[in-house]
Amino acid sequence: MWRLPAVFEDERALAAAFRTAEPFAHVVIDDFVPAGDLPELLGQVDEEPLATYAAEIYAFEASAPEPRSKELLALRAAFVDVLAGPLSRITGREVSRADMRVYAYGPGHYLLPHTDHQEDVGRVLAYAYYLPSPSLPLGGELELYACELEGDVMTRADPVKAIAPVANRLVVFEVSDRSLHQVREVLEGVRLSLSGWFYP
Amino acid sequence: MVLPVSYANSALPAALVRDAVGGSRLEAVRRTIEAVPLARSRVIDRASCSSAVLEDAALAEVLAEAASAVTGRALRLASARIVRLEPGDYVLTRADRVYEDRPVEVVLDVSRAAVPGAEVHYRHRGQVFFVVPSSPGALAVVERGPTVLANHTYVSKRQAGVVLRIVALLR
Numbered sequence: 001m002w003r004l005p006a007v008f009e010d011e012r013a014l015a016a017a018f019r020t021a022e023p024f025a026h027v028v029i030d031d032f033v034p035a036g037d038l039p040e041l042l043g044q045v046d047e048e049p050l051a052t053y054a055a056e057i058y059a060f061e062a063s064a065p066e067p068r069s070k071e072l073l074a075l076r077a078a079f080v081d082v083l084a085g086p087l088s089r090i091t092g093r094e095v096s097r098a099d100m101r102v103y104a105y106g107p108g109h110y111l112l113p114h115t116d117h118q119e120d121v122g123r124v125l126a127y128a129y130y131l132p133s134p135s136l137p138l139g140g141e142l143e144l145y146a147c148e149l150e151g152d153v154m155t156r157a158d159p160v161k162a163i164a165p166v167a168n169r170l171v172v173f174e175v176s177d178r179s180l181h182q183v184r185e186v187l188e189g190v191r192l193s194l195s196g197w198f199y200p
Numbered sequence: 201m202v203l204p205v206s207y208a209n210s211a212l213p214a215a216l217v218r219d220a221v222g223g224s225r226l227e228a229v230r231r232t233i234e235a236v237p238l239a240r241s242r243v244i245d246r247a248s249c250s251s252a253v254l255e256d257a258a259l260a261e262v263l264a265e266a267a268s269a270v271t272g273r274a275l276r277l278a279s280a281r282i283v284r285l286e287p288g289d290y291v292l293t294r295a296d297r298v299y300e301d302r303p304v305e306v307v308l309d310v311s312r313a314a315v316p317g318a319e320v321h322y323r324h325r326g327q328v329f330f331v332v333p334s335s336p337g338a339l340a341v342v343e344r345g346p347t348v349l350a351n352h353t354y355v356s357k358r359q360a361g362v363v364l365r366i367v368a369l370l371r
Contacts, residue, residue: 056292056321056351108317108356112290113244139357145244156242180245185288185357 001078023146023160026173044071057112063102076100095198105191111183123175123197131192132167140191145180213343214330220339246295254280270341280368291352299344307340308366315361
């Protein structure tokens with residue numbers, strides 16, 4: 001179901017890329033699964049029901065926080081089996097479990113800047129894996145910010161990097177009070193992803 | 201001005217007066233507002249907008265009169281600010297503050313045209329209880345009880361409208 005690409009054979013190089021990435025530790029891995037595996041992967045998420053979620057900082061469609069279908073449960077379990085070990089070594093943060101939701105951002109959907117960091121929740125690493133879309137998205141980039149803090153209060157934030165939601169791309173970043181990011185509004189098309197967090 | 205009758209009867213008093221300011225009066229207010237230099241927020245975890253303190257005695261009197269008429273309270277302006285939102289902008293409740301003494305907040309929409317989806321949401325313990333639509337000339341009047349916070353919703357980049365609001369606090 002998930003097979004790590006060749007880039008994972010050099011974990012030292014990935015670790016260096018992760019640690020030195022700006023504005024905060026992250027890594028972007030393209031062609032994450034063999035192209036021939038994508039149809040099977042899409043089939044695994046096809047039956048997962050989606051609902052509209054809208055609140056102060058977001059509007060999108062997504063699956064429930066806990067998978068409903070046995071296919072997505074199996075996909076999540078396999079994802080953790082394959083990635084938890086390598087990610088622990090690459091990031092230096094020990095992780096052993098993850099959640100996973102299907103997200104579909106259509107026109108007008110967005111996620112405003114936030115850090116993902118919450119005390120006592122245990123989010124260590126955030127990830128997004130972009131699925132092939134039936135209608136290529138315009139917008140929907142993952143934008144990362146460099147921010148300045150005075151104590152717990154953010155005093156300044158500047159956009160540094162925008163990561164396009166390219167199909168079969170995996171993005172992993174470290175969650176902290178500085179991991180400010182947003183999903184830019186999708187203007188056209190649909191941005192499909194599997195996203196969640198890794199935990200100790 | 202057509203005054204709502206339900207304001208005082210609600211546990212969370214709030215009212216919207218459509219066309220409270222119109223025609224040449226609204227245009228004059230807009231000209232005044234547009235001449236004020238605005239500062240851009242740099243704290244995007246709370247707000248992405250341009251704003252400035254508003255000091256205009258004549259306008260303050262108009263807002264105080266309108267708010268007093270709606271609420272039945274003798275109100276005087278405590279502070280006022282201009283909030284300008286372009287496509288992609290927003291103001292979150294994290295940028296707001298709690299008031300313990302139940303002042304009244306008014307929002308006057310001085311935008312040139314309605315901007316679909318650009319609203320002010322007043323929340324009681326996080327739940328939206330009053331929505332201020334984008335409607336040039338409309339005046340919203342809300343009692344700021346200690347459980348109330350407000351946010352200005354995200355303005356979509358899928359349209360080109362600019363939102364211009366006066367937000368005033370009265371006691």
